[in-house]
Amino acid sequence: MYPAIKHLHMTLAMISILGFMLRAVWLFSQSSLLHKKPVKILPHIIDTLLLASGITLMVITTQYPAILNWVTLKLVFIVCYIVFGILTFKAQAKNKQILFFLLAIGTVFAVLHLAFGKPVY
Structure with missing residues (x-):
């Protein structure tokens, strides 16, 4: 399963x-x-x-948050991704939309790094 x-x-x-x-x-x-x-x-x-x-x-x-640091950090980045994603579509100015989009994609890479690497911090 x-x-x-x-x-x-x-x-x-x-x-x-x-x-x-x-x-x-x-x-x-x-x-x-x-x-x-x-x-x-x-x-x-x-x-x-x-x-x-x-x-x-x-x-x-x-593998629970607060027990494994990488899981906790992954959850923090996921929340950041959600916030940046929302701000991407809510922002009125094009430069802010681009900034929030890039921040969202950056947090995706951080989540993927943690998910695949499971580093010990």
């Missing part, structure tokens, strides 16, 4: 990241696709499933 949930989690993570990047492209190109109802709803469904699979993995592997 663990490998299936792990693969589901990694697949949902990639779909979530690619979806964010596609929506950012639509934002920067001022595409009307960004305002379609499925584009507004689908990320919430994917991210909810991603969160549920992450919590399931955490319980199965007993």
Whole structure:
């Protein structure tokens, strides 16, 4: 069961990241696709499933925040990614949108580093 949930989690993570990047492209190109109802709803469904699979993995592997520093740091970066992602789409000025987008992508790389490397801090 663990490998299936792990693969589901990694697949949902990639779909979530690619979806964010596609929506950012639509934002920067001022595409009307960004305002379609499925584009507004689908990320919430994917991210909810991603969160549920992450919590399931955490319980199965007993790798809890506050016990393992890398898990705690990963959660901090995930919260930062969410905040920067929201700010990307809420910002009015193009330069702020770009800044928040780059910060969001930077936190994605930090999360991936922690997820694949599981470094000890």
